[in-house]
Amino acid sequence: MKRLKQIVNELKLTQAAPEAALMREFIFYSPKMPLRLHQEQLVAASKQFSLEVFDTYFAHSDVTINCFSWGNGKRKVLLAHGWASKALDFYELIIELLKIDDLEIIAFDAPGNGSSISEFSNLMLYAGSVKSIALNYAQPDVLIGHSLGGMANVIALQELEITPHLLISIAPLIRLKENFEQSLDSVNIGAKHQDLFFDNFAKEFPVSASHFNLTNLYQLSTAIDHFLAFDPADHISPYSFLKEFLDKYPAIKSKSFEDVGHYKILRSLEVIDDVVKRIYALPML
Template structure:
């Protein structure tokens, strides 16, 4: 978190003016994922898990393969894959994983995406999240249930398309809907001038060979591959604004939704009512 604050303050101090390394700073502002230490309760849960290490290719930032770490709990036939959000890690689902361990015949699988938690990588992005989820699916087999929070919900959508699996249940918690708008919000918060923002998005298109506007949940949605999609959100969520979600839900009326007032974007995965509802859905 300290590094991200330093980069943010560097960018903001320029008051919209350019600098020789400005685009590099903006990449760090947008794609450096803050890493928070593991708490005692989380570490105790990780100690119970069977750890694993897998690899994905990062052709954009590291330009090499990156090792990422994951964890499994249980040996049941039903598999649950959990994909965390930006600036998060598998251990942040400690309360949910603990609750899911009580469900019969279950195996819970979670991982730290590249550039997050305990995994390798300096900068990260949605494609690395999706590659990691895809690699886990190909290694452990098709999960019956996929749970994704925030950016993890978008990553799960890509992974389902990539692997052509047909999960019985897809759960999206406070999903990001429009990634470019989240980028713009971060750039605006740091007082980045419109011209510099345009330069960043031009650089983005050159690096990824596609526009940032492509990365919306509507564009990435796996459609008929999902038998049931259940979505939880807080209408006052500032990170994933309801205005974007509303448009997505109009386009996909088959998605079941439930409103949770008050938990916000980050703490929604720890909310007792949310966890209770998820366990009931899965069990």
């Protein structure tokens, strides 16, 4: 978090002519919050293991993700956290899932997040983490993703060409470019310099940031049981984008949860209860 504050202060001081490298660092550096005592205790009760994810764009080499597992059931539930988050931010949900028989609950810290060391992170590293777990540890029967993790789950499933029993997206990001714009706006970066950032983005990845729009990218079968939970007043993942997405894919079940916000939605008792009921309702393997 200290480094992020330094970046923000530097950008605000140089907003008339911000450095391209500093804007890049601001977007791709994920701040880290330490575990709280109750989260540390849950980590201590987990099985811990590490996997590799290839970083195509930053390190150009394998990076390590730290993974955690609770339970040893036949049905595998994989949790994918959001930006500037970590596996244990699902603490309240994990505690409730542990009450369900025959589950193994799997979570990970994406590169550059939580305990997984990497200078920068991005959506494709999140999706790569989901793929690495599915290919090298266990194929998930249920995937639950929050925010960027929701977008990553969809991309990973489409690349893996697998069909889970249940996909749950909690306040998923729909448009990555607009999320970047929101972040750059927050430090008063003007349109001209934002254009420079997006030009550089397209050269580095090499697709435009607008390519990462779930409304256009989504190709999952209508046979997948996909549930989406959202707060209509969410400012990080605006309802206007969600509505466009849901209108285009009517097979996706959705439910509005008011006054929970983008981050607190993960701790909402109502949301957790709904998620748990949907997993309970799945047929036994």
